[in-house]
Amino acid sequence: MTERAIEQTFKLVEQLEKEAKARDPNFKRRAADYPVIATNVGIRSAGGMGQSYNLSPDTIGRIHDREGVIGLIMAQHQLGRTWAKPRSRDLLYQHINAIHAVTKDYRACAIGTDIDGFIKPTLTGIKRAPDLKRLEQWIRADYDGDADAILYDNAMRVLDRACAWR
Numbered sequence: 001m002t003e004r005a006i007e008q009t010f011k012l013v014e015q016l017e018k019e020a021k022a023r024d025p026n027f028k029r030r031a032a033d034y035p036v037i038a039t040n041v042g043i044r045s046a047g048g049m050g051q052s053y054n055l056s057p058d059t060i061g062r063i064h065d066r067e068g069v070i071g072l073i074m075a076q077h078q079l080g081r082t083w084a085k086p087r088s089r090d091l092l093y094q095h096i097n098a099i100h101a102v103t104k105d106y107r108a109c110a111i112g113t114d115i116d117g118f119i120k121p122t123l124t125g126i127k128r129a130p131d132l133k134r135l136e137q138w139i140r141a142d143y144d145g146d147a148d149a150i151l152y153d154n155a156m157r158v159l160d161r162a163c164a165w166r
Contacts, residue, residue, distance in 0.1 A: 002052070006059055009036065013066070035158045036063045039071035039112045040078070043098035047080025047091050054078060057102045064103040069158045071112025072096070074126045074135075075119040085125035089138045092123065096143070096150065106146040110155040111135065 001009070013034045044054040055063075055070060063070055072095050073079065079095055082088040099109045113132065115122055126135055140147040 003056070010062060033161065035066050035162055036068035037071070037158060037162075038063055038068070040073040040075075040114050041070060041112075042072060042075075042078035042080075043070075043095045046094040046098040049078065049080050051078065060099055060102040060108065064108040067158070067161070068108060069110045069154045070099060070108050071110045071155065073119065074111075074113045074115055074122045076121045076123060077119070079123065082124040085134070088123035088125050092135075092138065093142065106143065106149050107154055107157075109150050111139075111151060112155075 013036065017034055038055060038059070042049065042051070042054040043060065044050060044052070044056050060070065072092070076082055080091045082091055096106070096109055100106060113126065113135070115126065115128065115131075125131060136147075136151060139150055143150055
């Protein structure tokens, strides 16, 4: 999304909150009740790609403030060029750590691989579903206590929250 589209999205979510408050004087929802999910993305400051449709630090912070989640795609086009598995692993960590640098935790970080054959090239070593075991091993090795959150808990938390009040 462009910065303009991102801004319009956040304005829409804020408008939904205002309308809910207007309908219900006892409105007690928090920003986290309207989480924002960004999927199939990378982080603009990581990997050397600098693509404008990857997320900026401001957008990362706004998603985190709403207790939303950012699903990192496994595409070289968004994350950066790889030629070997160690480079892929390092590149993935650059993006995870760029989220952490803004948020100071891993609650906004998730994996959204999109390896169904549509994106090419994927990160070296992460091409097919069986390769997700390798991805899991990388994350568990370096993000020990936060691995479950990054691998699936963060995404499930946001989906549970978003669907709970409907």
